[in-house]
Amino acid sequence: xxxxxxxxxxxxxxxxxxxxxxxxxxxxxxxxxxxxxxxxxxxxxxxxxxxxxxxxxxxxxxxxxxxxxxxxxxxxxxxxxxxxxxxxxxxxxxxxxxxxxxxxxxxxxxxxxxxxxxxxxxxxxxxxxxxxxxxxxxxxxxxxxxxxxxxxxxxxxxxxxxxxxxxxxxxxxxxxxxxxxx
Amino acid sequence: xxxxxxxxxxxxxxxxxxxxxxxxxxxxxxxxxxxxxxxxxxxxxxxxxxxxxxxxxxxxxxxxxxxxxxxxxxxxxxxxxxxxxxxxxxxxxxxxxxxxxxxxxxxxxxxxxxxxxxxxxxxxxxxxxxxxxxxxxxxxxxxxxxxxxxxxxxxxxxxxxxxxxxxxxxxxxxxxxxxxxx
Numbered sequence: 427x428x429x430x431x432x433x434x435x436x437x438x439x440x441x442x443x444x445x446x447x448x449x450x451x452x453x454x455x456x457x458x459x460x461x462x463x464x465x466x467x468x469x470x471x472x473x474x475x476x477x478x479x480x481x482x483x484x485x486x487x488x489x490x491x492x493x494x495x496x497x498x499x500x501x502x503x504x505x506x507x508x509x510x511x512x513x514x515x516x517x518x519x520x521x522x523x524x525x526x527x528x529x530x531x532x533x534x535x536x537x538x539x540x541x542x543x544x545x546x547x548x549x550x551x552x553x554x555x556x557x558x559x560x561x562x563x564x565x566x567x568x569x570x571x572x573x574x575x576x577x578x579x580x581x582x583x584x585x586x587x588x589x590x591x592x593x594x595x596x597x598x599x600x601x602x603x604x605x606x607x608x
Numbered sequence: 609x610x611x612x613x614x615x616x617x618x619x620x621x622x623x624x625x626x627x628x629x630x631x632x633x634x635x636x637x638x639x640x641x642x643x644x645x646x647x648x649x650x651x652x653x654x655x656x657x658x659x660x661x662x663x664x665x666x667x668x669x670x671x672x673x674x675x676x677x678x679x680x681x682x683x684x685x686x687x688x689x690x691x692x693x694x695x696x697x698x699x700x701x702x703x704x705x706x707x708x709x710x711x712x713x714x715x716x717x718x719x720x721x722x723x724x725x726x727x728x729x730x731x732x733x734x735x736x737x738x739x740x741x742x743x744x745x746x747x748x749x750x751x752x753x754x755x756x757x758x759x760x761x762x763x764x765x766x767x768x769x770x771x772x773x774x775x776x777x778x779x780x781x782x783x784x785x786x787x788x789x790x
Contacts (some may be wrong), residue, residue, distance in 0.1 A: 463686050475678040476658045478671065489660065496657040497679055504645050506686050 431458040433502030433529045434601050435495075436594065438511045439573060440518060440536030441565045442551050443543035445582035445590065449536065450511040453598070457507055461601060465501055467494055469512030482562040488519045495523040502529035507598070515564045517571040530601050534594060535576035538583040540565045615684030615711045616783050617677075618776065620693045621755060622718030624733050624749045625667060626723035628763035631718065632693040634773040635780070639689055644784060647683055651694030658733065666743040670701045677705040679735055684711035689780070697746045699753040712783050716776060717758035719763040723745045 434595050436453070438446035447608075450466050457464040469490070473480070473513035476493050480486040498508040514520050524531040543565065545554040554560035556565065562568045578597055618635070620628035632648050639646040653673070655662070658675050662668040673696050680690040690711075696702050706713040725747065726734040736742035737749065743748045760779055762772035 465682060465686065476675045479661065493658045497682065500647060500679065501682060501686060502689050504647065504683065506688060 431507050433507060434500045434532060434598065435492075435502050435510065435523075435529045436529055436532045436534060436598065437520065437523070438509065438534045438536055439514045439576075440579060441538065441540060441543045441570055442513060442544040443548050444536040444538040445580065446511040446534075446536045446588060448587055449534070449580060449590045449594060450509040450584075452587065453594050454509055456591070456595055456596075456600050461503075462507055463505060464507040464509060466509045466511060467498055469494065469510075469514070472497070482568065482586060484516060484571070487514075491516075491519045491523065495527070498523075499527055499529065502527070507602070510598070513564050513570070515568065515570045517573065520573065530561075532578065532582045532594075532601070533576040533601045534578045534580060536580045536582060536590070538581065542583040615687050615689060616714060616780065617680045617684050617690045617692065617705075617709055617711045618714045618716060618780065619696070619702065619705070620657070620691065620716045620718055621696045621758075623720065623722060623725045623752055624695060624732050624745075625728040626718040626720040627762065627769060628693040628695075628716075628718045630769055631716070631762060631764075631772045631776060632691040634769065635776050636691055638773070638777055639780075644689055645687060646689040646691060648691045648693060649680060651676065651692075651696070654694075662749065666698060669696075670698060673698075673701045673705065677709070680705075681709055681711065686707070689784070694744050695752070697750065697752045699755065700754065714760065714776075714779060714783070715755050715758040716760045716762060717755045718762045718764055718772070719754070720763065724765040 438450050446532055447468055454464050454466050472494050473490055477490045493509055498510055501508045519540050527595050551563050555563035564570050578593055582590055620632050622628050629650055636646050636648050654673055661674045662672050676692055676694060680692055683767050684691045725771050729735055735744035746752050760775055763770055
């Protein structure tokens, strides 16, 4: 078995507002500009398509993540670089995807802390959580378990987005070159 | 816009036991042996992965088909020939997938009639339906709406599986050649 057709899954995890989707979309643009097949699987978007009816309990979040993992695997084994951008708060399910995937798995911890994410609050989730309008918001009344040994950490509260994007791309390039040479 | 990167979705529809999965798996083997990227999305298998919790009402069946369509589209736009094998009993939802897809869409009606499928009964569905053990079985107490203008019809009650496989492949080849030339 070679790794030449197994693709890559890059899994961005972190709080809402940490910058996962921003980095993923920049990485996507860069890959596509180099003729590399890539897809962004955004947690919120995928939820609308294949997880309508699921809520935000631990069980439902994990089911949603398993479904994203299933789709990511199908794409990756056809040579697509799959960029998953999803809070994916539970460590065990992220590790399950990593260990069951035949693709190279790169976990990217987008590590901006809660106070920074609360200030950014791009979706207004934290405001709604603090006003009592919304429950089960990760970081407020729902847990977030950071990765223990992520391949990459992007401290977006301490560096510009370009630095994070470059770090991800520098990790990806060797994986992609070995693929095309494989 | 060229069609060169849009891939193809081949959608096998028909009663349980009509021969959809058999034809799809033979077509898959043939394509892969020619170095063409392909995936079979089997309705039952996909259901376990992304549609746990959905039942067999018209609404739930359609939601399941929409999810398969979403996954098929992601694969097809990355150049994969996607072979969907699913009863997909409702015409409107099949047509919705066809019209919203950017990929070439080839509908294959696997047309063995109910009495033949009942005799084959590979999953024991008809036996269970007739004994009252199972409800909402397509063809028995749930409707099946055949396509009006399918690209291909495979009358598996009147021809060997090889003839059906050949007919599908003969339709696919021109689509694939124009892709690689595109």
